[in-house]
Amino acid sequence: DIQMTQSPSSLSASIGDRVTITCRASQGISDYLAWFQQKPGKAPKSLIYAASGLRSGVPSKFSGSGSGTQFTLTISSLQPEDFATYYCQQYNSYPYTFGQGTKLEMK
Amino acid sequence: QVQLQESGPGLVKPSQTLSLTCTVSGGSISSGGYYWSWIRQHPGKGLEYIGYIYYSGTTYYNPSLRSRITLSVDTSKNQFSLKLNSVTAADTAVYYCARDAPSDGGSFDYWGQGILVTVAS
Numbered sequence: 001d002i003q004m005t006q007s008p009s010s011l012s013a014s015i016g017d018r019v020t021i022t023c024r025a026s027q028g029i030s031d032y033l034a035w036f037q038q039k040p041g042k043a044p045k046s047l048i049y050a051a052s053g054l055r056s057g058v059p060s061k062f063s064g065s066g067s068g069t070q071f072t073l074t075i076s077s078l079q080p081e082d083f084a085t086y087y088c089q090q091y092n093s094y095p096y097t098f099g100q101g102t103k104l105e106m107k
Numbered sequence: 108q109v110q111l112q113e114s115g116p117g118l119v120k121p122s123q124t125l126s127l128t129c130t131v132s133g134g135s136i137s138s139g140g141y142y143w144s145w146i147r148q149h150p151g152k153g154l155e156y157i158g159y160i161y162y163s164g165t166t167y168y169n170p171s172l173r174s175r176i177t178l179s180v181d182t183s184k185n186q187f188s189l190k191l192n193s194v195t196a197a198d199t200a201v202y203y204c205a206r207d208a209p210s211d212g213g214s215f216d217y218w219g220q221g222i223l224v225t226v227a228s
Contacts (some may be wrong), residue, residue, distance in 0.1 A: 034213070046216050
Protein backbone atom coordinates (compact mmCIF):
# COMPACT_ATOMS: atom_id res chain seq x y z
CA ASP A 1 0.00 0.00 0.00
CA ILE A 2 1.08 3.57 -0.61
CA GLN A 3 1.70 5.41 2.64
CA MET A 4 0.60 9.04 2.85
CA THR A 5 2.29 11.21 5.45
CA GLN A 6 1.02 14.67 6.31
CA SER A 7 2.86 17.41 8.13
CA PRO A 8 2.33 18.96 10.47
CA SER A 9 -0.13 16.80 12.40
CA SER A 10 -1.51 19.94 14.00
CA LEU A 11 -1.22 23.59 13.21
CA SER A 12 -2.20 26.69 15.14
CA ALA A 13 -3.02 29.81 13.16
CA SER A 14 -4.90 33.10 13.39
CA ILE A 15 -7.75 34.61 11.41
CA GLY A 16 -6.35 36.09 8.23
CA ASP A 17 -3.26 33.88 8.14
CA ARG A 18 -2.10 31.84 5.17
CA VAL A 19 -1.20 28.24 5.97
CA THR A 20 0.34 25.35 4.07
CA ILE A 21 -0.07 21.64 4.76
CA THR A 22 2.25 19.09 3.19
CA CYS A 23 1.48 15.55 2.09
CA ARG A 24 4.14 13.07 1.03
CA ALA A 25 3.53 9.76 -0.73
CA SER A 26 5.75 6.74 -0.16
CA GLN A 27 6.01 6.30 -3.93
CA GLY A 28 5.17 8.35 -6.97
CA ILE A 29 1.46 8.91 -7.56
CA SER A 30 1.62 11.40 -10.46
CA ASP A 31 -1.15 13.90 -9.66
CA TYR A 32 -3.69 11.42 -8.32
CA LEU A 33 -4.04 13.31 -5.07
CA ALA A 34 -7.10 14.75 -3.37
CA TRP A 35 -7.64 16.95 -0.33
CA PHE A 36 -10.58 16.87 2.05
CA GLN A 37 -11.81 19.05 4.89
CA GLN A 38 -13.56 17.45 7.84
CA LYS A 39 -15.34 19.19 10.67
CA PRO A 40 -16.31 17.41 13.91
CA GLY A 41 -19.23 15.06 13.46
CA LYS A 42 -19.40 15.67 9.72
CA ALA A 43 -18.37 13.77 6.63
CA PRO A 44 -15.24 14.81 4.78
CA LYS A 45 -15.79 17.42 2.11
CA SER A 46 -13.88 17.30 -1.16
CA LEU A 47 -11.77 20.38 -1.80
CA ILE A 48 -9.13 19.48 -4.37
CA TYR A 49 -8.77 16.70 -6.95
CA ALA A 50 -5.89 15.85 -9.29
CA ALA A 51 -3.50 17.69 -6.96
CA SER A 52 -4.61 21.16 -8.02
CA GLY A 53 -8.16 20.99 -9.37
CA LEU A 54 -10.66 22.96 -7.32
CA ARG A 55 -13.88 21.10 -6.70
CA SER A 56 -17.00 22.96 -7.81
CA GLY A 57 -18.26 25.34 -5.15
CA VAL A 58 -15.03 25.39 -3.18
CA PRO A 59 -13.63 28.89 -2.59
CA SER A 60 -10.48 29.86 -4.46
CA LYS A 61 -8.76 30.50 -1.13
CA PHE A 62 -7.96 26.77 -1.23
CA SER A 63 -5.21 25.76 -3.61
CA GLY A 64 -3.23 22.60 -4.17
CA SER A 65 0.03 21.85 -5.89
CA GLY A 66 2.56 19.10 -6.39
CA SER A 67 3.21 15.97 -8.35
CA GLY A 68 4.99 12.70 -7.82
CA THR A 69 5.54 12.32 -4.10
CA GLN A 70 5.26 15.83 -2.63
CA PHE A 71 2.07 17.85 -2.42
CA THR A 72 0.79 20.92 -0.63
CA LEU A 73 -2.55 22.42 0.31
CA THR A 74 -2.54 26.15 0.90
CA ILE A 75 -5.37 28.04 2.55
CA SER A 76 -5.23 31.80 2.34
CA SER A 77 -6.91 34.38 4.55
CA LEU A 78 -8.14 31.97 7.20
CA GLN A 79 -11.69 32.44 8.41
CA PRO A 80 -13.37 30.78 11.41
CA GLU A 81 -15.07 28.19 9.17
CA ASP A 82 -11.69 26.97 7.89
CA PHE A 83 -10.61 25.53 11.23
CA ALA A 84 -11.01 21.80 10.73
CA THR A 85 -9.01 18.67 10.01
CA TYR A 86 -7.58 18.22 6.54
CA TYR A 87 -6.76 14.92 4.86
CA CYS A 88 -4.89 14.06 1.71
CA GLN A 89 -5.74 10.91 -0.24
CA GLN A 90 -4.02 9.10 -3.09
CA TYR A 91 -6.00 7.45 -5.85
CA ASN A 92 -3.11 6.35 -8.02
CA SER A 93 -3.45 2.72 -6.96
CA TYR A 94 -5.62 0.48 -4.88
CA PRO A 95 -6.16 0.35 -2.03
CA TYR A 96 -6.70 4.09 -1.88
CA THR A 97 -5.05 5.51 1.22
CA PHE A 98 -5.36 8.66 3.27
CA GLY A 99 -2.94 10.73 5.25
CA GLN A 100 -3.32 10.76 9.02
CA GLY A 101 -4.81 14.25 9.00
CA THR A 102 -3.74 17.76 9.95
CA LYS A 103 -5.79 19.51 12.59
CA LEU A 104 -5.93 23.25 11.99
CA GLU A 105 -6.71 25.09 15.21
CA MET A 106 -7.31 28.71 16.01
CA LYS A 107 -4.51 30.45 17.86
CA GLN B 108 -27.39 17.49 -6.51
CA VAL B 109 -26.34 13.95 -5.68
CA GLN B 110 -27.03 12.84 -2.13
CA LEU B 111 -26.05 9.65 -0.34
CA GLN B 112 -27.57 8.34 2.87
CA GLU B 113 -26.35 5.43 4.96
CA SER B 114 -28.77 3.29 6.94
CA GLY B 115 -28.53 0.24 9.16
CA PRO B 116 -28.14 -0.88 12.76
CA GLY B 117 -26.00 1.26 15.01
CA LEU B 118 -25.15 -1.64 17.28
CA VAL B 119 -23.87 -5.06 16.23
CA LYS B 120 -22.80 -7.92 18.49
CA PRO B 121 -19.31 -9.38 18.22
CA SER B 122 -18.97 -12.21 15.68
CA GLN B 123 -22.13 -11.11 13.87
CA THR B 124 -22.52 -9.40 10.50
CA LEU B 125 -22.60 -5.66 10.03
CA SER B 126 -25.01 -4.69 7.26
CA LEU B 127 -25.34 -1.19 5.87
CA THR B 128 -27.15 0.29 2.89
CA CYS B 129 -26.45 3.49 1.02
CA THR B 130 -29.34 5.12 -0.82
CA VAL B 131 -28.42 7.43 -3.68
CA SER B 132 -30.67 10.29 -4.77
CA GLY B 133 -30.24 12.96 -7.41
CA GLY B 134 -28.51 10.56 -9.78
CA SER B 135 -28.80 7.01 -11.03
CA ILE B 136 -26.30 4.31 -10.07
CA SER B 137 -27.17 2.63 -13.40
CA SER B 138 -25.89 5.53 -15.46
CA GLY B 139 -22.35 4.25 -14.97
CA GLY B 140 -19.09 6.13 -14.74
CA TYR B 141 -18.89 6.10 -10.97
CA TYR B 142 -17.59 3.70 -8.37
CA TRP B 143 -19.83 3.45 -5.34
CA SER B 144 -17.58 3.22 -2.34
CA TRP B 145 -17.36 2.60 1.38
CA ILE B 146 -14.91 4.28 3.73
CA ARG B 147 -14.73 4.02 7.49
CA GLN B 148 -13.27 6.10 10.28
CA HIS B 149 -12.43 4.65 13.66
CA PRO B 150 -13.33 6.98 16.56
CA GLY B 151 -10.90 9.87 16.65
CA LYS B 152 -8.81 8.34 13.88
CA GLY B 153 -8.13 8.65 10.19
CA LEU B 154 -9.94 7.31 7.15
CA GLU B 155 -9.77 3.76 5.82
CA TYR B 156 -10.89 2.76 2.33
CA ILE B 157 -13.05 -0.36 2.31
CA GLY B 158 -13.85 -0.87 -1.36
CA TYR B 159 -16.20 -0.11 -4.23
CA ILE B 160 -18.90 -1.61 -6.40
CA TYR B 161 -19.75 -0.59 -9.95
CA TYR B 162 -23.34 -0.66 -11.22
CA SER B 163 -22.52 -3.83 -13.16
CA GLY B 164 -21.56 -5.60 -9.93
CA THR B 165 -17.79 -5.36 -10.38
CA THR B 166 -16.14 -4.95 -7.01
CA TYR B 167 -12.85 -4.10 -5.38
CA TYR B 168 -12.17 -4.94 -1.77
CA ASN B 169 -9.33 -3.65 0.38
CA PRO B 170 -7.10 -6.69 1.02
CA SER B 171 -7.07 -5.84 4.71
CA LEU B 172 -10.81 -6.63 4.86
CA ARG B 173 -11.31 -8.78 1.76
CA SER B 174 -12.00 -12.04 3.58
CA ARG B 175 -14.91 -10.49 5.51
CA ILE B 176 -16.55 -8.07 3.06
CA THR B 177 -19.33 -8.36 0.54
CA LEU B 178 -20.55 -5.41 -1.50
CA SER B 179 -23.74 -5.56 -3.51
CA VAL B 180 -25.84 -3.21 -5.61
CA ASP B 181 -29.58 -2.92 -6.25
CA THR B 182 -30.04 -0.64 -9.23
CA SER B 183 -33.83 -0.88 -9.03
CA LYS B 184 -33.70 0.79 -5.63
CA ASN B 185 -30.66 2.96 -6.43
CA GLN B 186 -28.89 1.47 -3.44
CA PHE B 187 -25.67 -0.30 -2.69
CA SER B 188 -24.80 -2.27 0.41
CA LEU B 189 -21.95 -3.42 2.62
CA LYS B 190 -21.80 -6.60 4.64
CA LEU B 191 -18.89 -7.15 7.02
CA ASN B 192 -18.92 -10.46 8.82
CA SER B 193 -17.27 -11.75 12.00
CA VAL B 194 -17.07 -8.27 13.46
CA THR B 195 -15.05 -7.38 16.53
CA ALA B 196 -14.67 -4.22 18.59
CA ALA B 197 -12.01 -3.14 16.08
CA ASP B 198 -14.78 -2.69 13.52
CA THR B 199 -16.44 0.03 15.60
CA ALA B 200 -16.31 3.07 13.35
CA VAL B 201 -18.26 5.66 11.43
CA TYR B 202 -19.03 4.14 8.04
CA TYR B 203 -19.38 6.45 5.05
CA CYS B 204 -20.61 5.73 1.59
CA ALA B 205 -19.20 7.92 -1.15
CA ARG B 206 -19.11 8.35 -4.90
CA ASP B 207 -15.76 7.87 -6.61
CA ALA B 208 -15.82 9.98 -9.76
CA PRO B 209 -12.98 9.07 -12.12
CA SER B 210 -14.50 11.07 -14.96
CA ASP B 211 -15.05 14.13 -12.80
CA GLY B 212 -11.48 14.59 -11.70
CA GLY B 213 -11.29 11.47 -9.62
CA SER B 214 -11.54 10.68 -5.93
CA PHE B 215 -14.65 11.06 -3.81
CA ASP B 216 -16.86 13.97 -4.72
CA TYR B 217 -20.01 13.16 -2.74
CA TRP B 218 -20.27 11.54 0.68
CA GLY B 219 -23.06 10.35 2.93
CA GLN B 220 -23.32 11.85 6.39
CA GLY B 221 -21.92 8.70 7.96
CA ILE B 222 -23.33 6.18 10.39
CA LEU B 223 -21.69 5.15 13.64
CA VAL B 224 -21.64 1.40 14.11
CA THR B 225 -20.64 0.11 17.51
CA VAL B 226 -19.65 -3.51 18.00
CA ALA B 227 -20.51 -4.54 21.53
CA SER B 228 -22.42 -7.22 23.35
